Amino acid sequence: MWQDMNKPKMAAEKSASRVLMLLSQLERLNEEPKVSDNDAIRQITGKILHLIQTQEKTRKEVGSKSSGGMEIILSSLENTQDLQTTLNILAILNELLTVGLCQGYIFECYKAIGF
Numbered sequence: 001m002w003q004d005m006n007k008p009k010m011a012a013e014k015s016a017s018r019v020l021m022l023l024s025q026l027e028r029l030n031e032e033p034k035v036s037d038n039d040a041i042r043q044i045t046g047k048i049l050h051l052i053q054t055q056e057k058t059r060k061e062v063g064s065k066s067s068g069g070m071e072i073i074l075s076s077l078e079n080t081q082d083l084q085t086t087l088n089i090l091a092i093l094n095e096l097l098t099v100g101l102c103q104g105y106i107f108e109c110y111k112a113i114g115f
Contacts (some may be wrong), residue, residue, distance in 0.1 A: 019051050019058045020067065027072045030079055038082045045076065045088035052095045063096050070096075 026044045029037045051058040062069035077089045 042085045
């Protein structure tokens with residue numbers, strides 16, 4: 001019975017570590033952007049968006065300053081030329097703004113999208 005009680009906690013920890021792994025991959029791709037990386041970046045941002053939409057802990061992890069998630073997301077927004085990646089990132093930022101997790105980054109968001 002105690003195993004059943006630990007399942008939600010283990011699932012939340014797994015999703016948090018998953019988003020950190022995805023952020024790390026995205027950061028690596030941002031360092032040396034290539035046209036051939038567009039599909040990979042699109043897939044990674046799509047997966048991050050899905051995790052943020054379905055896992056509260058993941059939203060908090062990406063929005064926390066210690067993870068560096070917002071910096072990576074904003075850097076990706078600045079570097080991308082791909083429409084779907086841009087839409088994924090804007091949806092990620094929308095999710096985070098909706099729950100108030102990236103209010104300190106609003107100026108950087110506007111700067112990244114050219115306002």
